[in-house]
Amino acid sequence: MRRIRVMHFGLGPIGAAVVRQIAARKGFRMVGGIDIDPRKAGRDLGEVAGLGARLRAPVWADAATALEAARPDVVVLCTHSSLRRAAPQIAAALAARVPVVATTEELAYAVPQNRTLARRIDTLARRAGVAVLGTGVNPGFVMDALPIVLTAPCEKVHALRVDRVQDARVRRLPFQQKIGAGLSRAEFRRRVRDGSVRHVGLAESIHMIGDALGWKIDRVVDRVRPRVARRRVASRYLSVAPGRVCGIVQDGFGYEAGQVRIRLHLEAYLGATETYDMVRIDGSPPLQVKVIGGTHGDIATAALVVNAIPRVLAAAPGYRTMRDLPLPSFFRAGG
């Protein structure tokens, strides 16, 4: 089987994790990277991704040059959470007629304010004759695709709730910073306001679930609060004194006609006593499904991206979501 030629656009922690996963799997060939960081461009992809081995594939600063030179079968895009910021990069790949799998949280599903942009991407993708997918562990799986699948055995669904609770001590430092660990309460509030502390994706997951289940979600509330340490709590990287913030509690509510249909509850903080994901379906039959120990965020996001690649290559051209593609699964190349 011909190996799938992959271009890695964005070589931060997740982009680098994708490189390392692909390096360990058959069926792929990494043909290069793209990163605006001047310290990365010009170096070898394996070196930039911390692979401990050279890949004989360069990192370019410019997308068009990279795509022209390396002729990939797919672009893995791990740059921004914001669809507005990722859109020009997606457009660059589509201009070269290359399909895209992105971790762009806002691409996981088009919320109403992003629909115009999503339609533009859909048009470009159809013209290019290739598919574009946004995926990842959350949004993309734990709080949307998985609960959606779990409604398949139901004759009725009244409401749906997902809890994702994580002890952030085992996660990487940027994650611990992203959830505000170590900040004062005032700093936390400021960071929530400027958007640098918050999980992006609850509204996307809510709309994906709503559309799957036939609910007309007319209002989404996304509320962020700090989790404050009662006693000192520490990770490898950070030590948080009592009274300071050790993480985040975030709730997304999806309403249909004044009624909460969907509640997504996220807790990620240093010192959570149990890490788990839980889906509860209020329906017939009722269902309560627990991922004991949770779904590991960093491995899972990179794995969902890699596992989606063959499906995106086979998909009908256009903007696709996890709802459209055949049953997701681990992918192992044959032979």
Next chain:
Amino acid sequence: MRRIRVMHFGLGPIGAAVVRQIAARKGFRMVGGIDIDPRKAGRDLGEVAGLGARLRAPVWADAATALEAARPDVVVLCTHSSLRRAAPQIAAALAARVPVVATTEELAYAVPQNRTLARRIDTLARRAGVAVLGTGVNPGFVMDALPIVLTAPCEKVHALRVDRVQDARVRRLPFQQKIGAGLSRAEFRRRVRDGSVRHVGLAESIHMIGDALGWKIDRVVDRVRPRVARRRVASRYLSVAPGRVCGIVQDGFGYEAGQVRIRLHLEAYLGATETYDMVRIDGSPPLQVKVIGGTHGDIATAALVVNAIPRVLAAAPGYRTMRDLPLPSFFRAGG
């Protein structure tokens, strides 16, 4: 939206459960039934299905006559577990160019000895320009589609195990009989040999998982044992004395090159202390997912069928499985 016209082929407990679910849902119109039982043919579908209301839709004894008279958009087939026995009924629907959603366990996935037959159905379906799907709670969901989806966040999968443990006291009498409750050990063995006591579907689930994950399953072992009551145990329908059989324990093993990759473990007996489904993925990350309280068999099988109908109508012509269709979910008709 135009309602989907449904023909119900087979009006035993599951077929009747599908009628009752569809009666409670929008977007469908039941146009008739087909059943070889002379006590059912000629009566009203609602009456035969125990709906407590007439549907003004007749039950026919003959499939071709029914399909010609009622012109359905889809046939729901709930007759036999055996693909060989269901195949002529599927062929009758395809001869009328009507897509099929079946609970036929052996249609959930084609094991090697059924591949010729499956290919024939595929050819007929393509010629008819419609799709055929086998689904249900098991096979079709709990022991195959669900564990397959749960591998999507994995970068490696070494082995997979599913446990389905059910207290059969809450299930209907035919289910309790199907698992051998009340038999002596000798009777149980005889019924296992003649095929009337056993769960059909472990081999189908094993091959579906194996193909999804890229394992070349070269051997399947399907082992049935009795569960023997240690003390008296009773349901609404049956009372089982100590020393007699209160249910079934069945294990399916899927081997690749001498190594067990897939283990499916089923326990269904009167008096199980906990009812649950558990998926364990030995991989990176490892995953352990528990359906607390289990997935209710009778509701779930009928719901999976009903929820699959719009996907089968939209699917590419041919023989399809749960692996091919877009993300399964509860389906609610708009409007």
